[in-house]
Amino acid sequence: xxKPLTRILTVxxxxxxxxxxxxxxxxxxxTYVQGVFVMNIGNFSQNNGSISFFSREKNVADADIFSLVNxxxxxxxxxxYKTVGDQGLILIDNSSPGADKIxxxxxxxxxxEGSIGxxxxxxxxxxxxxxxxxxxxxxxxxxNSDYSFPTGYVAVVDLATxxxxxxxxTDRGPENLVLYKDKVFVGNYSESNGKxxxxxxxxxxxxxxxxxxxxxPNPIGIDxxxxxxxxxxxxxxxxxxxxxxxxxxxxITSDASQSAYNFAMGSDMKTIYFVLSPDYGSHGNTYKxxxxxxxxxxxxxxxxxxxxxxAVDPLQGLVYGAVTPSPLQSxxxxxxxxxxxxxxxxxxxxxxxxxxxx
Numbered sequence: 630x631x632k633p634l635t636r637i638l639t640v641x642x643x644x645x646x647x648x649x650x651x652x653x654x655x656x657x658x659x660t661y662v663q664g665v666f667v668m669n670i671g672n673f674s675q676n677n678g679s680i681s682f683f684s685r686e687k688n689v690a691d692a693d694i695f696s697l698v699n700x701x702x703x704x705x706x707x708x709x710y711k712t713v714g715d716q717g718l719i720l721i722d723n724s725s726p727g728a729d730k731i732x733x734x735x736x737x738x739x740x741x742e743g744s745i746g747x748x749x750x751x752x753x754x755x756x757x758x759x760x761x762x763x764x765x766x767x768x769x770x771x772x773n774s775d776y777s778f779p780t781g782y783v784a785v786v787d788l789a790t791x792x793x794x795x796x797x798x799t800d801r802g803p804e805n806l807v808l809y810k811d812k813v814f815v816g817n818y819s820e821s822n823g824k825x826x827x828x829x830x831x832x833x834x835x836x837x838x839x840x841x842x843x844x845x846p847n848p849i850g851i852d853x854x855x856x857x858x859x860x861x862x863x864x865x866x867x868x869x870x871x872x873x874x875x876x877x878x879x880x881i882t883s884d885a886s887q888s889a890y891n892f893a894m895g896s897d898m899k900t901i902y903f904v905l906s907p908d909y910g911s912h913g914n915t916y917k918x919x920x921x922x923x924x925x926x927x928x929x930x931x932x933x934x935x936x937x938x939x940a941v942d943p944l945q946g947l948v949y950g951a952v953t954p955s956p957l958q959s960x961x962x963x964x965x966x967x968x969x970x971x972x973x974x975x976x977x978x979x980x981x982x983x984x985x986x987x
Contacts (some may be wrong), residue, residue: 637904661694662737665949665962666941666985669978670706672956676723680739681962681977685945688973692959695719695732698739705729711756712736716788720753720766729753731766733791736987742791749784749793757806757813759831762788765813767803768796778802783815785834785859795812795834799827807848807857809870812837814848814857825857828873834981840873842866850894852920858901860892865901865918865925866947879918881905881925887913891939895967896946906935915939915950930967940984946974 630700643944648804664684671678680703682987683690696702705723712718717739719732729754730746759765764786770779778801783796799815808831815827825844828838840846845860849858857870865879881889882905892903899920905927906913914930937960938951952961952974960981964972 661739662743663987666710667962667977667981668707668710668983670980670982672979673724675704676705678703679978680707680710683975688975692976692978694739697743708754709756710835711758713758713788714762718756718764722752745791745793755806757808759808759813765806767806769802796932797829797834800825805848807850809851816847817845817853848891853898863889879925891936893939893941895941896943902931902939904935904946932965938982942986949984953980956980
């Protein structure tokens with residue numbers, strides 16, 4: 630069960646936007662081989678999360694594709710969606726204790742094939758394909774009665790048997806995962822929950838190293854030069870993933886009232902986008918920098934607005950920003966070119982927080 634946390638529940642009203650639509654029909658039911666998936670967390674107390682989908686050439690979305698092809702709705706907020714071969718994993722966080730789960734579906738049709746729930750899955754956060762029929766899923770575990778974090782873990786999921794084969798202990802609040810060869814780098818969520826980057830071997834499914842930082846580490850991605858980028862507070866750190874040496878550090882800002890989040894690696898693997906905001910809500914801007922920059926420029930924002938989710942389509946290179954007008958109404962996926970010019974916007978589900986491209 631997800632508890633009140635800054636990242637989502639401090640989302641405030643974002644200015645309503647006009648969205649355009651053409652006369653194209655939404656994608657025919659059950660054809661999800663290629664396109665854009667939007668994870669909508671919904672309203673936490675109502676457990677009304679969903680996955681929206683639209684084809685890249687259209688700007689009309691199916692708001693809730695799981696319900697279109699199954700006899701039930703997703704009961705909870707959608708934290709993440711990833712595919713592993715011909716199967717998809719929907720990470721669902723329910724407001725009731727013990728009701729969190731992974732819904733396993735056909736990647737092409739979204740038809741459910743089974744699920745994994747408690748006690749193996751508790752507060753799932755992010756998923757990552759790490760092999761043929763194998764995935765890692767970060768879990769916050771069952772929160773303590775005072776809402777503090779216990780030790781978190783990475784669940785090793787076998788898609789063939791639809792079972793968790795192992796739980797790999799991490800620092801508290803494990804979040805993002807980045808794969809490099811046979812290593813997975815796992816970050817954390819909160820200052821009070823540990824400041825280590827956990828390194829896991831995909832061969833042994835065991836922790837091989839922890840790397841300490843001055844602030845909570847958030848792995849962003851691997852760049853074109855095979856270097857790992859990590860955000861730690863208001864600093865950006867480039868690491869050699871082979872030797873674990875820190876090669877450079879960029880300061881985002883000295884203003885401690887600001888928070889940097891929603892980092893996204895560009896399709897060129899040379900550009901990184903992120904949001905800088907004082908409140909994780911309606912204030913702030915979205916910026917970008919390149920891996921060869923010696924400092925991060927905040928003079929000219931990429932877009933003069935924040936987003937509740939940010940991603941770059943690796944196929945087209947367009948930048949996608951998620952907009953949440955309120956936790957009670959439909960949100961939007963807004964598409965931009967890499968120069969910051971607007972392409973269009975697509976109406977999606979309630980409280981969009983992320984994207985998956987196929």
